[in-house]
Structure formats: C-alpha cells, structure tokens
Amino acid sequence: MTTLDAIEAPGEQRARRPIRPFHNIWPKIALTPMIATALVVFLGGTIWTVVYSFTSSGLLPRTDWVGFAQYQRLWSTPKWNIAIRNLAFFGVFSLSFTLVIGFTLAALLDRKIRGEAVFRTIFLYPFALSFIVTGLVWQWILNPEFGVQGIVRSMGWTSFNFDPLHNPDIVMLGILIAGLWQGTGLIMVIMLAGLRGIDEDIWKAARVDGIPTWKTYVVVIIPMMRPVFVTAIVLISSGIIKLYDLVVAQTSGGPGISSEVPATYVMTAMFGGQNLGQGFAASTMMLLFVAAILVPWALLEFGGRKRG
Amino acid sequence: MAEFSTNPATLGASRMDDGPRGPRPRRVLSSTNIMLYGTLIIVALYYLLPLYVMIVTSLKDMTEIRMGNVFSPPVEVTFQPWVKAWAEACTGVNCDGLSRGFWNSVRILIPSVLLSITIALISGYTLSKWKFKGSEIFFAILIVGAFIPYQVMLYPIVILLRDSGIGISNAINTVWLPVCETFGGECRRVRVQLFGSLSGLVIVHSIFGMPILTLLFRNYFASIPEELFKAARVDGAGFWGILFRIMLPMSLPILVVAIILQVTGIWNDFLFGVVYTRAEAYPMTVQLNNIVNSVQGIKEYNVNMAATLLTGLVPLTIYFVSGKLFVRGIAAGAVKG
Amino acid sequence: MTATLRIAEGHSPAPKSEVGHSVQVKDLDLQFGAVKVLNDLNLDIGEGEFLVLLGPSGCGKSTLLNCIAGLLEPTDGQIWIKGQNVTWKEPNERGIGMVFQSYALYPQMTVEGNLSFGLKNARMPKDEIRRRVARAAEILQIEPLLQRKPGALSGGQRQRVAIGRALVRDVDVFLFDEPLSNLDAKLRADLRVEIKRLHQQLRNTMIYVTHDQVEAMTLADRIAIMKGGVIMQLGTPDEIYNRPQSLYVADFIGSPSMNFITGHLEGGTFKAGGMSGGVVLPMEGYRFATPQVGDRPAVIGIRPEHVITGELVASAPVTHEVTVELVEPMGSDTLVWAQVAGERFRIRMDGQARVAPGDRLPIGIDPSRASLFDKKTEDRL
Incomplete structure (x- = not known):
C-alpha cells in the first residue's frame, strides 16, 4: 500500500482522487460493434451517399464533381416525377385510411367485446407476412379474369371494370388496397394500447355528464391520445417512404412506369441502370423526405418537453 | 333541518311501489350490439379473405381454376401444386422449386438471429447499466439511423463488405501463405468474400436489426432495479458476471420477443436478399417473387399460391403460436421503429 | 459549514x-x-x-x-x-456488506444461492461457503427457507435474506x-x-x-x-x-415537533410577545453553548412533552396560563393546542387528562430543558 503513509500525515493536504483512464474497460469494448455501426454505417454511409450524389458516378463511384447536375436531371426525368406523384397519392390515402381504420377497429374492440383476442388476431395477422406474400395474393385477387372483376361480371354486370394492376390510371389504388390490408392491424394494436392507457375514470365522468359514446371519443379521448397519434403518424410515414417490396411483387413498377416509387427508382438506377449518381441523388431526396417528417416531430416531441 | 329528516311517506311509498329493482335488464340483441359485432365480423371476413383465397387456390388444379373464380372452393382437392411449388417450380434455369430458397433462408436466419441478438443484448446491457461518457450519443445516432431509408446506405455497405472482405483475405494470406509454404504442399490464397455471400447478408441483418433490438434490451435492462445491480457488485460480480449470472437468467421474456421480431423480420426481408446475395443464395422471398413474376411459360396460379403460402407459413406459425408476445414485440418495435 | x-x-x-x-x-x-x-x-x-x-x-x-x-x-x-x-x-x-430497501434479491436464485453468490465469486472453498450460509441462516432463523426462491417469501423474510447476504460475507x-x-x-x-x-x-x-x-x-x-x-x-x-x-x-427531530417562540434575549432572560399573552423566561439553569451571550433576537424551543401540567405546575420555574383551542386524543397521551405569545403551542398531556376547548390551562416551563437559538444564524446559544 503506497498510500498508507497518507494516514500518518492527516489534515494538511486535501484528499484527492486522481483520474484513471483505463478504469472499467469492458463496457467500452462491449459497445464497440454498436459504436462502429452507428458511426461507420449509419453516419458514414449516409454522408458518403450524400457526397457522391454530387458526382457523375455511373457504373462505379467517381469523385468527379458536377454540382447539382444529378438533381436537375432527376427532377426532369418523367419516371422520377411519376414516382413522386405516386408516393404522394399513396402517402395521403395510406396515412388517412390507416389512421381512421386503425382507430375505428381499436375503438370497436375497446367496447368490452366477446372474443376480442380472436378479432385482434385476425386483424393483425397480415402484418406478420412478407410484403412479397401480400403483394402476390392481392395480385391474384385483383386478377381481371378470375378475381374481383371477373366475379362481378359473371354476376351479370358485364360492363364492370376494375383491373387496377393493369390500368395505369388506378394502379396505385391496387397497391393501396394491399398496403392497407397489411398495415392497419399494427396501427390498431397501437391505438388499442393507447385506449387502454386512458384512465377508466374519464369514461365514468363522461357517463355521469351524459356525453354520448361517439362524442366522448371525438371530444375527450382522441385529444388525450395525441402522443399515440403522433407515434402512429411517424410510423406510417416512414413505412410509406420505404414502400418497395409491395410494388415489386404486385406490378414491378408497371404497367410501363406507372407505378414507380422513389425506392424502385433508386434500385433500378443503382443496380440495374448502372447509373449510381442518379441512385445517390434519388436516395438523398428520400432522406430529405424523412427529415421533413422527423425534424418537426422531434422538435414537437423533445423541444416542447424542455419548455414544459 | 327538519326538511332533511326522513319523510315516512316517501320512504314507505318507494318500498311498496313496484318500481325498478335489481339489475337493469339488458337485451343481448340490442341495436348497438348488432352494429358492433356486425361490423367486426364483416371486417374480420375481409381480413381473412386473402388467406382463404391462398388456401383454396393452392388446392385446385388449373382446369378448375379456369372454370371458377378466386373464391370458389375446390371441388376436388389436390396437393400437386404444393409438391410442385416445393420441389419443381422454375426460376430461370433452376427447376428445383422453393426448397432451395427455404434452406437458404434457414441458413441466413440462424446466424443472423444469433449474431444480431448477441450484439444487441450486450449493447443494451452496457447502455443501461454501464453508461460511460458519450455512450448515449452513439446510441442516439443509432436510433436516428433507424429512420434513414435503407436505400441511402445500400451502396456504402456494398463497398464496405467488398473492401473488408479483401482486407481480411489479405491479412489472412500474409500470415497463412508463408506458414503454408514452409511446410510445403499446395498453397492456395484464402479468399474471404463478404459481398454476395451468406456471411455478408448476416452482417447486414445484424446492422439493420441493431437499433430496434438494442432499444428493446436497453429498456428492458433499465427496468431491472438498480439495487439488484448494486447488490451484485457488492457480491463481487463484474461486467460479464452480472450479465451472465444475474441479467441473462432474468431476460428470457425479452429474448423471446427479440427472437420473434428477428425471425419474422429476417424471413420476410426482400430488399437485402436481392442486393447482397447472388442467385444461388437467394432467400425464399426473392425466389418466390422470381417464380411467380417470371414472364416465361404459362401462369400456374395454383402453384403460385402454394408457393406464396409456403413462404408465409413460417411467420404465420410464429404469429399464431406466440400470440401476445408477438404483439409485445411489434409494439416495442413500433415505438421507435 | x-x-x-x-x-x-x-x-x-x-x-x-x-x-x-x-x-x-x-x-x-x-x-x-x-x-x-x-x-x-x-x-x-x-x-x-x-x-x-x-x-x-x-x-x-x-x-x-x-x-x-x-x-x-x-x-x-x-x-x-x-x-x-x-x-x-x-x-x-x-x-462491506450492504442491505437494500427493495431487498435486491436475485430472483432466479434460491435463498441459498442468494446467500452464497458473493462467496462463490470470491472463489471460497465449498465447505466454508456451506458453513457460513448455515451460520447466517441460523442467526436469522431462515433455515427452512433456504431452498425457496425469493418470489415465494414474504416481505419480512426477504429482508432477512437480504441481511443474511451481508452477514455471510463476514x-x-x-x-x-x-x-x-x-x-x-x-x-x-x-x-x-x-x-x-x-x-x-x-x-x-x-x-x-x-x-x-x-x-x-x-x-x-x-x-x-x-x-x-x-x-x-x-x-x-x-x-x-x-x-x-x-x-x-x-425542528426535524421530535414528533410532535418542538414549539418555537420568537423573541429577545435580554440580560439572560428570554422575552416574547406584547402586552397580552407575552412570556418572560429567566434562563436560569440553562447551559449556554458559550459563556458570554449578549442580548439579541432569539428563538426559544420547547418540546411539547417538556411542558409541565397538572399538580407539578406549582413547583415549575416558570408558570403561564393558556386557553385550550383544540384537543387531539391519541390514546396513550393527548395533544393540546394553544397559543403562547401569539404563536401556536402544543402541549403533550397524559392520555387520561380531561380537557376541552375553551378551558383555561395552567402550564409550567423549565428553561433548563429548553433550547435557545440565535434568530439570525439559527445556531444554538
């Protein structure tokens, strides 16, 4: 014990605690894979792609700077503009329908229903499936000859037309139907958890006040569930931007290029068209879309908390 | 004061009068109930429809399909489409069915689930119980990273995998070749390939599973009382001792949730399978898409639906067996996913 | 400081x-x-x-x-x-050995496992571990519980095991x-x-x-x-x-807490209150913290249980009379609320005492058992 003599000389010097750099090294080693992933892949990879979106990279990445040329070309390409329009259509309808259907189903299940577990299981099972599986099933159900259109026609309405997957005008509707089928269950589960988290006494108070059930939902419950709705919206939105597998399975972007979305555009540019620069620019645009959703949300969520 | 005293007249009247008494009668078939259950049953039927369509289509033969529609039940049940989908369906030149994709998926799944959960478990444990300066910042970057579209990171990872594959090969060869040559014999350069191989895909799945799994474990371990951790330290257990002897035995529920999350997630993946493997190593989802959407030949809808159902069988089984745990997993994933 | x-x-x-x-x-x-x-x-x-x-x-x-x-x-x-x-x-x-509020027992280990975990980590011989666990179990009378899991124990039993975990460390x-x-x-x-x-x-x-x-x-x-x-x-x-x-x-120690009266210390006598209901306490017999204490604003503290009531009032150094405002009977004793020098004053009386609001109550105070504080520094005088 080298410090033992310190007992003999009490008082005069303040007891000090030196710094130990190698103290507790295991936590740092254990966290290395995570730190490497966060810094190299997530942060580094993102910066790399953004930087290379300003080059003329074709088959291979090149550091030949061209400014915003890739972006100019991107926004003047019809395929990209269709992709953006499709994303906007799909986004608006997917978001609103998923919220409405998800909340309605949750509210119905919250009415102390018999067999709640059975209904919940049925509404959620599509979420367990791959988008490829979902896409292929709906491709078959929407088959013009044997599917919905064929059945309605065989019942006597021979002029009935509903062939979304082969009609450029309504192809996104076909994808929307499949997307809603797969995604609403998740939102229902989240909404149900939110409803269950609401104080039972609120319902009692509303009953004492004589407020009808539907009005209690609209005036009292939904405003109370604001955080749940925000979570749901963030979740649905980031899912919308990622939309890829479903399109590939149902239409492969067709007929023609009528059901292209940003993700499919990126993939063809990067791995099909040997046009890396376009791929980088398009994926950077996707990143911007996400940021446009996340930044306001983060400010609302975390910025507000500090003030309040 | 007098007005508040019990009035014998009213008291007597309420006793004698045969007014409402006991529980209020309720009609089982009230209009609200009919509306409620009616709506739920109709919606439930709509959600079950695709599953039904998959099953009936896969059990019909092609002539029957051409005569009927997607909803008509099979007159004569046949399992031939299932056999064909599993063992004979063609993708390009290969005609050995989905079985190849199934086994590829299994080979991808097992190491991916093990690796990703191990890393996330240790990271989550460290982040909750052994925080150090800056550890939270890296975690924040990781969580933000979970929202970045995969497309942004696809190509950098291609380069990362290719170059580290080359790097590892060179490192091994500089040691291995001289050693091998001193002992004579035929010495071949070792070639480690990460891009385009199963091991590369395993790494990719571990990377993209990391944010949600780490969050899951971090929150779980944070909910374990701090005093338990302190008691273990007083008892002389260190970083690994506390993890293996105290925390791990307590984390079975969250491990099951993580496994469910990863098995369904990795099994259902399509994008990474397409980008990071070659045709012979394609996972089941990619092969399914190739079988069904291949342009050559006549469309065999029954085989297609059998193949689709086969691919969906693994996650569906997990879903129906695990029930509540699956819901817990996706709810945990949903919070920040 | x-x-x-x-x-x-x-x-x-x-x-x-x-x-x-x-x-x-x-x-x-x-x-x-x-x-x-x-x-x-x-x-x-x-x-x-x-x-x-x-x-x-x-x-x-x-x-x-x-x-x-x-x-x-x-x-x-x-x-x-x-x-x-x-x-x-x-x-x-x-x-050191430590016992926590929430017991902090390892839920997946038996009581015996909990007691021996620290010793195993210290790589102690098995015999010694067994001896120490047995001794701790005997001292705390938890021998019948050794093979149970913490979940199957009552709160008191869990806390005994937690103490036992400190005990075995010797x-x-x-x-x-x-x-x-x-x-x-x-x-x-x-x-x-x-x-x-x-x-x-x-x-x-x-x-x-x-x-x-x-x-x-x-x-x-x-x-x-x-x-x-x-x-x-x-x-x-x-x-x-x-x-x-x-x-x-x-103020922190004592329940019900001490009565405080703000006033002045003048020539070794504490004075508080105005014309009506004022008190004058000659601090005879009080042990001052320092020998020389000058005149200054001061606070006197008197514990409710040190207020003299009943027959003993006559022999008390200082006497006073208060009007009872509120009575809280607590079984073993009774707490009486009154006012002295315009401040709330609690008196602890025998549980058998019969007093009612409005009664005039003679009380006695012994300054040697009181505490005197400087009003400004709040330190004891």
Whole structure:
C-alpha cells in the first residue's frame, strides 16, 4: 500500500482522487460493434451517399464533381416525377385510411367485446407476412379474369371494370388496397394500447355528464391520445417512404412506369441502370423526405418537453 | 333541518311501489350490439379473405381454376401444386422449386438471429447499466439511423463488405501463405468474400436489426432495479458476471420477443436478399417473387399460391403460436421503429 | 459549514472503541453535472459503532452510503475503511456488506444461492461457503427457507435474506440503505429490534440510512443529521434530542415537533410577545453553548412533552396560563393546542387528562430543558 503513509500525515493536504483512464474497460469494448455501426454505417454511409450524389458516378463511384447536375436531371426525368406523384397519392390515402381504420377497429374492440383476442388476431395477422406474400395474393385477387372483376361480371354486370394492376390510371389504388390490408392491424394494436392507457375514470365522468359514446371519443379521448397519434403518424410515414417490396411483387413498377416509387427508382438506377449518381441523388431526396417528417416531430416531441 | 329528516311517506311509498329493482335488464340483441359485432365480423371476413383465397387456390388444379373464380372452393382437392411449388417450380434455369430458397433462408436466419441478438443484448446491457461518457450519443445516432431509408446506405455497405472482405483475405494470406509454404504442399490464397455471400447478408441483418433490438434490451435492462445491480457488485460480480449470472437468467421474456421480431423480420426481408446475395443464395422471398413474376411459360396460379403460402407459413406459425408476445414485440418495435 | 466542523470536533463523543477508526470519509465531494450532492463531507466512524444517517429525502444520505460502498464514484475526496484507502476499490474489495430497501434479491436464485453468490465469486472453498450460509441462516432463523426462491417469501423474510447476504460475507462494515421502509409498521418494529440485537451480538460497524427518526433514535450510537449534502449535527441520540445544535435539527427531530417562540434575549432572560399573552423566561439553569451571550433576537424551543401540567405546575420555574383551542386524543397521551405569545403551542398531556376547548390551562416551563437559538444564524446559544 503506497498510500498508507497518507494516514500518518492527516489534515494538511486535501484528499484527492486522481483520474484513471483505463478504469472499467469492458463496457467500452462491449459497445464497440454498436459504436462502429452507428458511426461507420449509419453516419458514414449516409454522408458518403450524400457526397457522391454530387458526382457523375455511373457504373462505379467517381469523385468527379458536377454540382447539382444529378438533381436537375432527376427532377426532369418523367419516371422520377411519376414516382413522386405516386408516393404522394399513396402517402395521403395510406396515412388517412390507416389512421381512421386503425382507430375505428381499436375503438370497436375497446367496447368490452366477446372474443376480442380472436378479432385482434385476425386483424393483425397480415402484418406478420412478407410484403412479397401480400403483394402476390392481392395480385391474384385483383386478377381481371378470375378475381374481383371477373366475379362481378359473371354476376351479370358485364360492363364492370376494375383491373387496377393493369390500368395505369388506378394502379396505385391496387397497391393501396394491399398496403392497407397489411398495415392497419399494427396501427390498431397501437391505438388499442393507447385506449387502454386512458384512465377508466374519464369514461365514468363522461357517463355521469351524459356525453354520448361517439362524442366522448371525438371530444375527450382522441385529444388525450395525441402522443399515440403522433407515434402512429411517424410510423406510417416512414413505412410509406420505404414502400418497395409491395410494388415489386404486385406490378414491378408497371404497367410501363406507372407505378414507380422513389425506392424502385433508386434500385433500378443503382443496380440495374448502372447509373449510381442518379441512385445517390434519388436516395438523398428520400432522406430529405424523412427529415421533413422527423425534424418537426422531434422538435414537437423533445423541444416542447424542455419548455414544459 | 327538519326538511332533511326522513319523510315516512316517501320512504314507505318507494318500498311498496313496484318500481325498478335489481339489475337493469339488458337485451343481448340490442341495436348497438348488432352494429358492433356486425361490423367486426364483416371486417374480420375481409381480413381473412386473402388467406382463404391462398388456401383454396393452392388446392385446385388449373382446369378448375379456369372454370371458377378466386373464391370458389375446390371441388376436388389436390396437393400437386404444393409438391410442385416445393420441389419443381422454375426460376430461370433452376427447376428445383422453393426448397432451395427455404434452406437458404434457414441458413441466413440462424446466424443472423444469433449474431444480431448477441450484439444487441450486450449493447443494451452496457447502455443501461454501464453508461460511460458519450455512450448515449452513439446510441442516439443509432436510433436516428433507424429512420434513414435503407436505400441511402445500400451502396456504402456494398463497398464496405467488398473492401473488408479483401482486407481480411489479405491479412489472412500474409500470415497463412508463408506458414503454408514452409511446410510445403499446395498453397492456395484464402479468399474471404463478404459481398454476395451468406456471411455478408448476416452482417447486414445484424446492422439493420441493431437499433430496434438494442432499444428493446436497453429498456428492458433499465427496468431491472438498480439495487439488484448494486447488490451484485457488492457480491463481487463484474461486467460479464452480472450479465451472465444475474441479467441473462432474468431476460428470457425479452429474448423471446427479440427472437420473434428477428425471425419474422429476417424471413420476410426482400430488399437485402436481392442486393447482397447472388442467385444461388437467394432467400425464399426473392425466389418466390422470381417464380411467380417470371414472364416465361404459362401462369400456374395454383402453384403460385402454394408457393406464396409456403413462404408465409413460417411467420404465420410464429404469429399464431406466440400470440401476445408477438404483439409485445411489434409494439416495442413500433415505438421507435 | 463551520458549524458542522465545530460540532464534529467539539461535541461528538470519542468513538466507542479505542482500537481505531472503522470508516473514514475525507473531504468528500460529489457532483452530478452542476449539482453538488455532497459537499466537502468529513465523517469518522468508530469500530463497532452503529451510525445512523438521518435526513429528509434528497439530503444526500443514500448518496453518501453509495460512495462508502463504492457504487458511486466521488468527484473528490477519499474513503478509508479499516485504515486502508479504498477510494478506488471495487465494492466487493472493500470489506462491506450492504442491505437494500427493495431487498435486491436475485430472483432466479434460491435463498441459498442468494446467500452464497458473493462467496462463490470470491472463489471460497465449498465447505466454508456451506458453513457460513448455515451460520447466517441460523442467526436469522431462515433455515427452512433456504431452498425457496425469493418470489415465494414474504416481505419480512426477504429482508432477512437480504441481511443474511451481508452477514455471510463476514465483513466489518454493514451498510443499510433504508432497509425497513418497504415493510408495514408492525414488521418494521419487529425487524428493528432484530437489527439492534444483531448489532449487540456481532459488534460490527453499521451505517444505517433512514428517514424515520424512531429507527434512528432507537438504533443509533450516533446520529448524523444531513441536509443538502452537509452534516448538520453529529451526536448521540440523547444529544440530538436534548441539545439540538441548530433550529433545523431541533425542528426535524421530535414528533410532535418542538414549539418555537420568537423573541429577545435580554440580560439572560428570554422575552416574547406584547402586552397580552407575552412570556418572560429567566434562563436560569440553562447551559449556554458559550459563556458570554449578549442580548439579541432569539428563538426559544420547547418540546411539547417538556411542558409541565397538572399538580407539578406549582413547583415549575416558570408558570403561564393558556386557553385550550383544540384537543387531539391519541390514546396513550393527548395533544393540546394553544397559543403562547401569539404563536401556536402544543402541549403533550397524559392520555387520561380531561380537557376541552375553551378551558383555561395552567402550564409550567423549565428553561433548563429548553433550547435557545440565535434568530439570525439559527445556531444554538
């Protein structure tokens, strides 16, 4: 014990605690894979792609700077503009329908229903499936000859037309139907958890006040569930931007290029068209879309908390 | 004061009068109930429809399909489409069915689930119980990273995998070749390939599973009382001792949730399978898409639906067996996913 | 701060055992960011002493205990245990055992597993482990529970096992972090007696954190009253109760709490109140902290149980008459609320006393049992 003599000389010097750099090294080693992933892949990879979106990279990445040329070309390409329009259509309808259907189903299940577990299981099972599986099933159900259109026609309405997957005008509707089928269950589960988290006494108070059930939902419950709705919206939105597998399975972007979305555009540019620069620019645009959703949300969520 | 005293007249009247008494009668078939259950049953039927369509289509033969529609039940049940989908369906030149994709998926799944959960478990444990300066910042970057579209990171990872594959090969060869040559014999350069191989895909799945799994474990371990951790330290257990002897035995529920999350997630993946493997190593989802959407030949809808159902069988089984745990997993994933 | 140091030097009795210090805390600082939780704290604990750290929540008492245990790293300062500087030592290397409020038993291990876990980590021979577990189980009377899991135990049984876990370590210093707070009142009283018996039997140094003054008064050899990361007073329960060194300690200790009357000290006499209901207390027999105390604004504190009532009033040094405002009968005794010099005044009377609001009640005060404080510094005069 080298410090033992310190007992003999009490008082005069303040007891000090030196710094130990190698103290507790295991936590740092254990966290290395995570730190490497966060810094190299997530942060580094993102910066790399953004930087290379300003080059003329074709088959291979090149550091030949061209400014915003890739972006100019991107926004003047019809395929990209269709992709953006499709994303906007799909986004608006997917978001609103998923919220409405998800909340309605949750509210119905919250009415102390018999067999709640059975209904919940049925509404959620599509979420367990791959988008490829979902896409292929709906491709078959929407088959013009044997599917919905064929059945309605065989019942006597021979002029009935509903062939979304082969009609450029309504192809996104076909994808929307499949997307809603797969995604609403998740939102229902989240909404149900939110409803269950609401104080039972609120319902009692509303009953004492004589407020009808539907009005209690609209005036009292939904405003109370604001955080749940925000979570749901963030979740649905980031899912919308990622939309890829479903399109590939149902239409492969067709007929023609009528059901292209940003993700499919990126993939063809990067791995099909040997046009890396376009791929980088398009994926950077996707990143911007996400940021446009996340930044306001983060400010609302975390910025507000500090003030309040 | 007098007005508040019990009035014998009213008291007597309420006793004698045969007014409402006991529980209020309720009609089982009230209009609200009919509306409620009616709506739920109709919606439930709509959600079950695709599953039904998959099953009936896969059990019909092609002539029957051409005569009927997607909803008509099979007159004569046949399992031939299932056999064909599993063992004979063609993708390009290969005609050995989905079985190849199934086994590829299994080979991808097992190491991916093990690796990703191990890393996330240790990271989550460290982040909750052994925080150090800056550890939270890296975690924040990781969580933000979970929202970045995969497309942004696809190509950098291609380069990362290719170059580290080359790097590892060179490192091994500089040691291995001289050693091998001193002992004579035929010495071949070792070639480690990460891009385009199963091991590369395993790494990719571990990377993209990391944010949600780490969050899951971090929150779980944070909910374990701090005093338990302190008691273990007083008892002389260190970083690994506390993890293996105290925390791990307590984390079975969250491990099951993580496994469910990863098995369904990795099994259902399509994008990474397409980008990071070659045709012979394609996972089941990619092969399914190739079988069904291949342009050559006549469309065999029954085989297609059998193949689709086969691919969906693994996650569906997990879903129906695990029930509540699956819901817990996706709810945990949903919070920040 | 200076007050604390003066008290520590001047008034605390020498540690019981002459063998030496058991635990020493030197110049301890702890900061979380900009918040100072412990401030230049010094504490000497004698061997075999039972020291209680008492204070309201957030006063830093648990933080100090965690620093002694090595579970929190101090920003500055040192911890010495048994003449060794253990500031950098891991908790298990410090020769301490610790009992937590929430028991902190390992849920997946049996009672025996819980007791032996620390010993196994120290790679102790199996026979020795078995011997020690058996001894601890015998002392705490938990032998029938050894093969059970913590989930199958009652609160009191769990806390015994938690104490047992400290016991098997055969250490010199026991640390208790509010060990009885999660138990109901009756069990708490039972286990309190058991801890006291255990200390008498083992003669270990024990440091005990609590916010319950009854626990503190009954268990402690010495009590350290803490507030805002600083020790306000360190002394025997008797000293703390009878000679509080500051207004804060006087107010904190005692239930119902002390009566305070603000007034003036003039020529050795305390005067308060105006024309009506004023009091004049000649401080004869009062032990002043310093020999010469000049005239100044002062606060006098009188414990409700030190107010004389009944026949003894006649022989009291000072007498007064109050009007009863409120009566709280509590069975064993009765608390009477009145006013003296315009301030609320509680009087503790025998449970059999018959008084009603509006009664005139003669009371007597003995200044030698009162406490006098400087109004400005709030220190004892």
